[in-house]
Amino acid sequence: MLFGELPVLNYVGNVIDVLLVWFVIYKIIMVIRGTKAVQLLKGITVIIVVQFLSKFLGLRTLEWIMDQALTWGFLAIIIIFQPELRRALEQLGRGKLFSRGSVPEEDEQTKxxxxxxxxxSYMAKRRIGALISIERETGMGDYIETGIDLKAKVSSELLINLFIPNTPLHDGAVILQRxxxxxxxxxxxxxxxxxxxxxxxTRHRAAVGISEVTDSITVIVSEETGGxxxxxxxxxxxxxxxDSLGEILTSTLIGQTRSSSGARWQWRGKRDG
Known part of the structure; x- marks a missing residue:
């Protein structure tokens, strides 16, 4: 008797097969989580549900429309989501597709x-224009690709230096990720x-524009007024x-006020004279 014909081995093989499929599906969901592809997945789910109901209820015309949507939808997905598919293939080539994304701890987010x-505060006092966008749930990979990759740890000194006038990187937005x-x-x-x-x-229009298409929170410093x-x-x-900026960022990014006693958020850094 061959090993493949043993009932126990067949059972174990089926279990491993199912677990691997679920693992791949889970990792794919983790990759597309927080991107525009999530909305696409929701739309496909709605179409499948409507198709099932139309077939069950005998709605032939609606069933035919849903069949056509699924048949041609695959081609439309490739065209519409070409940047996301390209990025996923690039990550696969670098071995990062199934890597576990780190979620910033509250202490890190506070820093x-x-x-x-x-x-x-430093740039506002000196009227240095700035545009800082902080990624949340919706991925900002498309916009990160338009700039210069840094992948550097966040610090106030780095942010200030990036926006010093007449430097190579001062024009445009800085995007913070985690x-x-x-x-x-x-x-x-x-x-x-x-x-x-x-x-x-333009800075304010760009800040409003990115907030209309993502759930990011963006900070602007006016070059004209320092506001x-x-x-x-x-x-x-x-x-x-x-202080009010700190309150908004804390309530948005952490979901609570900085002080558990209910006191207002206060920046404890050294005030610029």
């Missing part, structure tokens, strides 16, 4: 917030909203102080 607040400066001199989409004040420039602003969820919050 990032303090670095951003300190750098923003606890790193992912890239500098990045291009962000400009908002076409007619409700943005005419007195605001500090924040955008999130398509909304612009202007004329902020370092």
């Amino acid at each position: 990032v917030i303090e670095a951003v607040v300190k750098a923003t 606890n790193e400066v992912a890239a500098a001199a990045c291009y962000l989409p400009l908002s076409e909203s007619p409700f943005i004040s005419k007195e605001l420039g 500090i602003s924040v955008t999130k969820n398509g909304e612009l919050h202007r004329e902020l102080t370092p």
